Amino acid sequence: MAGYTPMILQYLAIKEETKDAFLFFRLGDFYEMFFEDAIAASRELEITLTGREGGGEQKIPMCGVPYHSAENYIIRLVEKGYKVAICEQVEDPAAAKGVVRREIVRIITPGTVMESKSLEGKTNNFIAAVVRVGGMLGLSACDLSTGELYVTSFPEQIEALIDEINVYQPSELVGDSELIDKVQAAAVWNRQLPLTAREPMAEEKLTEQYGEAELNRLSGARLRAVSVLTGYLDETQKRSLGHVRTINSYEPNQYMILDHYTRRNLELTETVRDRNKKGSLLWLLDRTQTSMGARLLRRWIDKPLLSSTTVNARLDAVETLYLNLILRDDIRAELQPIYDLERLVGRVAFGNANGRDLNALRSSLRRIPRLTALCEQSGSVVLRAIVEGTDDCADLADLIETVLVEEPPVAIREGGLIRAGYDAYLDQLREASMNGKKWLAELERQEREATGVKSLKIGYNKVFGYYLEVSKANLSMLPEGRYERKQTLANAERFVTPELKEKERLILEAEDKMVDLEYERFIELRDHLALHLHRLQKAAAVIAELDVYQSLATVSAERRFVRPQVSEGYDLHIEEGKHPVVEAMMDGTPFIANGTALHKDEQWMLLITGPNMAGKSTYMRQVALICIMAQLGCFVPAKSAAVPLIDRIFTRIGAADDLIGGQSTFMVEMKDIQLMTEKATANSLVIIDELGRGTSTGEGMAIAQAVIEYVHHHIGCKALVSTHFHELAHLEESLPSLTNARMAVEESGDNVTFLRKLIPGAASTSYGIYCAQLAGLPQSIIGRAYELLEETEKPVAAKSGITDGPAYNLSKIQPDKVAEARGIVQLSIFDEPAAAVEAETPRRKANPKAEQLAEQLRKLDLFNLTPMQAMQWLNDMKNKLND
Numbered sequence: 001m002a003g004y005t006p007m008i009l010q011y012l013a014i015k016e017e018t019k020d021a022f023l024f025f026r027l028g029d030f031y032e033m034f035f036e037d038a039i040a041a042s043r044e045l046e047i048t049l050t051g052r053e054g055g056g057e058q059k060i061p062m063c064g065v066p067y068h069s070a071e072n073y074i075i076r077l078v079e080k081g082y083k084v085a086i087c088e089q090v091e092d093p094a095a096a097k098g099v100v101r102r103e104i105v106r107i108i109t110p111g112t113v114m115e116s117k118s119l120e121g122k123t124n125n126f127i128a129a130v131v132r133v134g135g136m137l138g139l140s141a142c143d144l145s146t147g148e149l150y151v152t153s154f155p156e157q158i159e160a161l162i163d164e165i166n167v168y169q170p171s172e173l174v175g176d177s178e179l180i181d182k183v184q185a186a187a188v189w190n191r192q193l194p195l196t197a198r199e200p201m202a203e204e205k206l207t208e209q210y211g212e213a214e215l216n217r218l219s220g221a222r223l224r225a226v227s228v229l230t231g232y233l234d235e236t237q238k239r240s241l242g243h244v245r246t247i248n249s250y251e252p253n254q255y256m257i258l259d260h261y262t263r264r265n266l267e268l269t270e271t272v273r274d275r276n277k278k279g280s281l282l283w284l285l286d287r288t289q290t291s292m293g294a295r296l297l298r299r300w301i302d303k304p305l306l307s308s309t310t311v312n313a314r315l316d317a318v319e320t321l322y323l324n325l326i327l328r329d330d331i332r333a334e335l336q337p338i339y340d341l342e343r344l345v346g347r348v349a350f351g352n353a354n355g356r357d358l359n360a361l362r363s364s365l366r367r368i369p370r371l372t373a374l375c376e377q378s379g380s381v382v383l384r385a386i387v388e389g390t391d392d393c394a395d396l397a398d399l400i401e402t403v404l405v406e407e408p409p410v411a412i413r414e415g416g417l418i419r420a421g422y423d424a425y426l427d428q429l430r431e432a433s434m435n436g437k438k439w440l441a442e443l444e445r446q447e448r449e450a451t452g453v454k455s456l457k458i459g460y461n462k463v464f465g466y467y468l469e470v471s472k473a474n475l476s477m478l479p480e481g482r483y484e485r486k487q488t489l490a491n492a493e494r495f496v497t498p499e500l501k502e503k504e505r506l507i508l509e510a511e512d513k514m515v516d517l518e519y520e521r522f523i524e525l526r527d528h529l530a531l532h533l534h535r536l537q538k539a540a541a542v543i544a545e546l547d548v549y550q551s552l553a554t555v556s557a558e559r560r561f562v563r564p565q566v567s568e569g570y571d572l573h574i575e576e577g578k579h580p581v582v583e584a585m586m587d588g589t590p591f592i593a594n595g596t597a598l599h600k601d602e603q604w605m606l607l608i609t610g611p612n613m614a615g616k617s618t619y620m621r622q623v624a625l626i627c628i629m630a631q632l633g634c635f636v637p638a639k640s641a642a643v644p645l646i647d648r649i650f651t652r653i654g655a656a657d658d659l660i661g662g663q664s665t666f667m668v669e670m671k672d673i674q675l676m677t678e679k680a681t682a683n684s685l686v687i688i689d690e691l692g693r694g695t696s697t698g699e700g701m702a703i704a705q706a707v708i709e710y711v712h713h714h715i716g717c718k719a720l721v722s723t724h725f726h727e728l729a730h731l732e733e734s735l736p737s738l739t740n741a742r743m744a745v746e747e748s749g750d751n752v753t754f755l756r757k758l759i760p761g762a763a764s765t766s767y768g769i770y771c772a773q774l775a776g777l778p779q780s781i782i783g784r785a786y787e788l789l790e791e792t793e794k795p796v797a798a799k800s801g802i803t804d805g806p807a808y809n810l811s812k813i814q815p816d817k818v819a820e821a822r823g824i825v826q827l828s829i830f831d832e833p834a835a836a837v838e839a840e841t842p843r844r845k846a847n848p849k850a851e852q853l854a855e856q857l858r859k860l861d862l863f864n865l866t867p868m869q870a871m872q873w874l875n876d877m878k879n880k881l882n883d
């Protein structure tokens, strides 16, 4: 340290306070960075790295950005997952003795950024805190830009915590250091997530933020979670957060539980393949007009309800708007011009709202009376209840209108904000400045006349103030001694007169005062609004709710969804159900509807066999989506639907899930199944696609059977299981509540047509080789595979008594079954004899090499192979055969 200049010593002392952030150190018109910060920032921001003498033996690495364009650089760093501490000069350099005093005024972090472009969108930006108290885990999440704050807690289990964290998809995590480490080790984030260990904040300060009443409702882990989070916000923002006052505390079991994989597999808010909103349930349902509405809709999708009363209340509201097209259109039209009130309120609270923001607030508030009137006059009890007692904040809108001009500038320190007539003194100053300008115009006219120089003009610049300018060519026309020379340019001379200087002083003084006064009045207005944040937030919440109802109603009406009967019972009955998103994404081809009937006293487990690509996954997902849609309060894609409250959905669909996490597909599958066996209740819905496929056929089938039996005997929940092991069809015999079903196909010649229809009974083949053929594998392989399959399947078919004829005889599905396939099939009225298969059949051992090849071919996951990998595989196989 020895030898550094006082300023560098000051820098180092401040840097100690915030080691994990880039320190933007204000030096005059620049923010400078030094040492490692400078090296890293120059790399990340692609700015020049220089050096500065700082008293040490070597030059200190340094780089900087101009303060007026710093925001872009800060945001770039924050969006990359870094923190940035802003250090300002906090005393007037002229008055300072020694080094100017500097302090960190704010730390901008990914979870607390208020200025990012990403906040202009319709999604939340959450920061979350995780804590542990006794055997309980607490989680709180806050979106600083909107002021939302949630908190919950549950018995210690790291997976449950990670699932809940994933609901918020936070961009930053703080909390108890040990727990953070555990979360980090157990979770796979698909983005950089800065983690910071933090202690709770002082009780006194916490009470100051929320008030005693709000805090008294919390205890243990929840209180600590809120405290840790608020402490971090306080420490980084260093200002009062007037818009974060309401704590939404909830029980996890108020909502359907959806683990991370289930959310992903069902593509609730983004697609699995490219993480796009398009193609997700959110994309389909989002016809919201406002950003608040869009965020609320997403929350509803993330958290389907578990109370039939609340679900039905939501459905009532949706139904009203569903049935009343004119009302719906009127409401949509009123909502459309409403700005993001929550974020505007956030900016008011934060002290960075400008004139345009306040006008946006005003014009949005002006819509409320008409919106409430529409609901009140609708004759609907539900809609009336939603808007009952809504405060339209007219006084605030009026005030903004009185104070601000119609089109204020972006800047708030350069005047031009305040309406004439609002402040008498301001009006006087304006008058003075106007008069001054008129006087200048008059002076210009007089001087032109007196001198005869027509091009003489009065101008202004910051250094010399007002001046008279005469071009070089006309200088000779000026009478001697008339003006005082001030500045010489290439083609002209500039002059002043004592009179002009006197007037200039008056004009500039008036302008300075005007700008200051306008700023003062603006801040007064903003501070006044800041006293009413809670009212504004309540109004925003009503708008958001109405917006979600109209969105759900609009989609439901356009897509002809029906109102589900939601009840506390067990039975699930869907007539002509569809997958809403697959249907919406299809171009022209009709989506084939399929029914579902899972009844407590009949059958509630479905074992679905059928070829690849036949539509098994789509069908199973559609059942889950219909349940989720019903429980969030939306109409559903079906002819009719009676949906019980599902407490949790488990899905195990598709492979290649956790490749980043380094776990094998099979291991992930088994872990999911383990979680299901532990957590599923009779009211859950279990969906397992291709159970047991990641291991050897024998073991896979054995595990599949054992899992199915376990769900049947010990859990008793509704379950849809698809499998390639058509040999498992015999389970129907021994498990009274399990029924076989299959996806119908029509064969003609060499072609197989998928009818996408779920029909009773078990399939006799997976058509895996047919799919391989479709994928373009050489005919020699295909032919050989059929041959091998026939050899291995013969004994199975003979023993199993499968009714569809021998495997791969590609026998036609009987005409009556196809007819049935095209009609509505009620699974509860299945009358087909079940296909029975005895336990594992011994394989013929005639040609072990061929059998091995057939086995590998069977396991080959064509849909997850690149053409190059397929070529490689073929080559390997050929070599093996030639060996």
Ligand SMILES: Nc1ncnc2c1ncn2[C@@H]1O[C@H](COP(=O)(O)OP(=O)(O)OP(=O)(O)O)[C@@H](O)[C@H]1O
Pocket (backbone or CB within 6 Å): 582, 590, 591, 592, 593, 610, 611, 612, 613, 614, 615, 616, 617, 618, 619, 756, 757
């Ligand atoms: N009911 C339906 N009506 C129309 N098209 C459908 C239907 N169900 C599925 N499809 C279409 O078939 C494609 C394949 O469906 P899906 O992925 O569900 O098949 P699968 O039987 O699960 O196949 P695999 O076993 O290979 O995963 C879907 O992408 C969709 O385009």
